[in-house]
Amino acid sequence: MTRRHMLLLGPLLLFLAAAYLIPFLGVMRWSVTLPEPGLHQYRAALTDPLVQSVIWRTLRICTMVTVITVAAAYMLALIWVRSGPVARVLVELCILIPFWISVLTRAFGWLALLSNRGLVNSWLEALGIIDLPLVMVRNEFGVVVGMVHFLIPFAVFPIATAMRNVDERVLMAARSMGASRARIFWQVFVPMTRPGILGAMLLVFVFSLGFFITPAILGGGRSVMVAELIYLRLFQSPNWGLAAAMSVILMAGVGLLIALLLRQLGERTAR
Known part of the structure; x- marks a missing residue:
């Protein structure tokens, strides 16, 4: 890295240090000084049963959210990248409108x-499908639904980028050798988009670890996560x-x- 690059990156590094590193060092100091040093x-935090239960609940919810979000984002990205113009516009609206x-x-x-x-229970009761309302909020189900809805747009972009980088010649070669569409998709296309999947999984999981507003509202205090x-x-x-x-x-x-993801991506790039 040249001196010019360092000069350009200097203000950004100073801003990040002032905005994130210094406050985090203060939090670390609190953790070993309050209410007394040690x-x-x-x-x-590691032995309290309440904290342990909250940590395991957070990991469980974040894992479910990550799997559901990445699966839904993969389907959206597939339509966005490999469909016609009308479908692409509809997917772009579905991705961009939530950001607003x-x-x-x-x-x-x-x-x-x-x-x-709510509307869902009212419609189901009016249609005679249910007699009593379904409990869909103030529990983990509502938390997962709200978090997945928020995180899908963030997962679409790395997956779509990986899909656009797929070499079409490899797919054509597999097709010319008689492979079916399903086999091409699962054994050729999906492995080639693995970096995008891993990036989306990391992004979604890290975001979900710090969720506060959605679990607090949709969980109603019954599905407390670490941030709350x-x-x-x-x-x-x-x-x-x-x-x-x-x-x-x-x-x-x-x-x-x-660190684990970067190491795995680095090994994949080296191979």
């Missing part, structure tokens, strides 16, 4: 749709040291995931 807050709506508005929209007196527990420990039942320790553990987990 590592007891980390010990409490805030996460709070979308969460309350799903609450209006899925609540016991950190908020509760900061403002409702103050324990800033424990909240800081959980934040550091969360950041360490995210950093480990990114």
Whole structure:
């Protein structure tokens, strides 16, 4: 990297350090100094049954959200990249319009749709399909639905980029050798888009780890995730040291995931 490149990157690096690194170092200091110096807050975060249950719930929800989101985004990206102009325009609208709506508005929209007196239950009761309303909010189902809806547009872009980089000559070669469409798709096309799938999975999983508004509204306090527990420990039942320790553990987990993905992508590129 030349000196000119360093001069261009310098202001950005300083901004990132001021906006992220310095506050994070302050959080790390809180985790080992509040309410008294030591590592007891980390010990409490890793041994407290409540914190452990919240961590496992967060991992479970994030895993479900990641799988569903990436699968749905893959189908959307496939239509976007390999369909006609009309279908592409419709998919682009489905991808771009959610960016214009805030996460709070979308969460309350799903609450209006899925609540016991919401539109979905009202329609099902009017059609005679159900007698009692389905419980679709204030539980993990509502949280997963809201998070998937928010994260699908973010997962589409890396997958679509990988699909556009697929060499059509490889697909034509497989077709000329007599492979069926299904076999070409599963054994040729999908493996060639693996970097996009991995990137989308990492992006969705990392985003979902830090979700706060959607689980708080659609979970109704019954599906508390790590970010919401950190908020509760900061403002409702103050324990800033424990909240800081959980934040550091969360950041360490995210950093480990990114390092593992980069290593795997690097090995794939080398091969």
